[in-house]
Amino acid sequence: MASAPLAAQDSEAPPALEDLIPDSAVENPEDWAGQGTEGEEASDNNDAPDPDTPIELPEGIDMPWPSDIEIDDVEPLQAEEEIEFADLDLGRAQLDLEEAETVRLNGNLVLGFPQTEPPFSERGDFLLRYEALSTIENLQDEDASIAQLVARAREDEELLGNLLRVYGYYDGQVIRSIGALQPGDEAASETPTVRFDVIPGNRYRFGAIDLGNLDQAPDYEDLRASFGITSGDFLQSDTIVQEQFALDRRLGETGYAFAAINEPSLLIDHEREEGDLTLEVEPGGKYVFGEVVSSDPKFLSGKHLGTIARFEPGETYQRSLSMDLRRAVTATGLVSSVSVTPREVTPPQGNQPGVVDMDVELERAKLRTISGAIGYGSEEGIRVQASWEHRNLFPPEGLLRVRGIIGTREQLAGVTFRRNNFGGRDQVLTIDAYASAQDTVAYDANTVAVTGSYERLSTLLFQKPLSWSVGALVLASDERNRVIGGVPRPRQTYLVGAVFGRATIDTTDSLLDPTQGFRVTGFLAPSTARTAGDQFYYLPNQVDASYYQSVSSGVIAAGRVRYSSIIGAPLFAIAPSRRLYAGGGASVRGYGYQAIGPKNDFGEPTGGRSLVEASVEARIETGFFDGAVSVVPFFDLGAVSIEETPDFRFVKYGAGVGLRYDTGFGPIRVDVGVPLNPDPDDAPVGVYVSLGQAF
Structure with a gap:
């Protein structure tokens, strides 16, 4: 059989991996590894080249061994004394x-x-x-x-x-x-x-300042002065926010009803160590107020809202007065939501400002309220009180309230008509009629009365430095001192007419919880009374003053005085319910209501024609409940006299301590007072709870 011819083999081809590994390496790899390479005997791994023996160089390279190299002596450089090295100021900290x-x-x-x-x-x-x-x-x-x-x-x-x-x-x-x-x-x-x-390094400064189109405003210089940043001032981002607010406020208070300011942009240049500020301002034109327009004129008319507003048509537009109108409408209690928006009626022309009407968009709130309270007091006994009211039965802001009291010592039925913001902001017209029966520690009185008043109130939202009221009163009252031990007293009928006026100057920082300032209130009520077939004329008057001062961190000192008298009539001619008494939580703490003053043979307070009271207390924060709780030590005194001027025959002193809990709306007051010179019938301690400070 003929064999197939072999393919010719490339003499230049690299040997295969199998050709490089001899059979002896496969059969006994450890012996083969110790044999060394072919043609050489295994070398001793401990042999190492002698560092002092020169390495034989390849043919063609002739390099002397370092020990054979000769280096000429190098002369060192000499310092030149005339050279001075300056301290370089690189601007670094x-x-x-x-x-x-x-x-x-x-x-x-x-x-x-x-x-x-x-x-x-x-x-x-x-x-x-x-x-x-x-x-x-x-x-x-x-x-x-x-x-x-x-x-x-x-x-x-x-x-x-x-x-x-x-x-x-x-x-x-x-x-x-x-x-x-x-x-x-x-x-x-x-x-x-x-x-x-x-x-920190170096502090950067303001570079270029671009305020957009502010320079187009007619009173640019005044507006620019309100923005208190100029080139070269130290840079601070807080300042940018503050001055932006100041400029915006100035625009809003000087007639620019539609001014707009975009967010500021600050470009930092590290080479110049400056920041270039850009604040895009579009002042728009200047405007004056026009009319107030209501979205619900049958409920609250634009004319009525105009009487609430603190601006008149034609006055320069002020954003704060627009916001004030919104707060005033909210304070009526008749709306659930309200917005006040300026609307251009006439655009600015040349130097003449434009006109904006104020659109008041409102939604009605629930207007009817039923309320009630049940309580007990050691001086009042059991007391149940209820009322119903409609706050806008007679628009605008005409309130009708019906109320009643049933208690062990007082019964009352009354009806009240009240119109808020009547003739001006926070000015109130009130007519009240009631019939009552009262049995206090001092007297028993059955009274029918009608009272009318017109007043300018200081409210929690709008506390005023001056508030006042004027009014008139007509009443008929059948009264006697209380019956004790079954011994009857004769009743006496009084027909009383009076006009009255009250004024208060108030510099304090809060109605319910003042910490500084003073209040002074004066009251006069020229009166006439017919009783026992005779006509009498007299003048009740009263002055109250209080002062508040922060004496240290968390400590407020407060004091008050009161003087009152009834001039011109004997005591019997004045109805017992209209005489002067002292004692109780708003008078001399530690004593019962009306318990201080002259008494008859049966130990009943008869009331008097003059009164003096004084109180001092310290309101000390404790730190409990995040500072909401305060401790208040106090001292009170009071005297009631039968005469028109105080004779201090019946001065009583009370002292104690109280707690106040600040609710954010006003403090809740709990006072515990002790009479220091009590009469035999006085209780050993008095406890008083109410909203607001004692004075």
């Missing part, structure tokens, strides 16, 4: 890390300030802000661990960098280090601590 001033904020946190020049000009305010925002500052020392500090240190490092930029230090650096306090430290321990070295 000068640092002294070793001698850095440090501030320890707590056991875990230290701030270092190594920069000496330029000085850190905003350092104090910077520290206060950092303390308020720091996550490490809020970490309790005993709860701190390295892991917690590391996590919070990253946040605080970023916070410090942001705060530096707020003050215009755009090249500032913060160096963070974490470890244990070293021995010798003022708070030395093994407590882990974080140290931040704050290097």
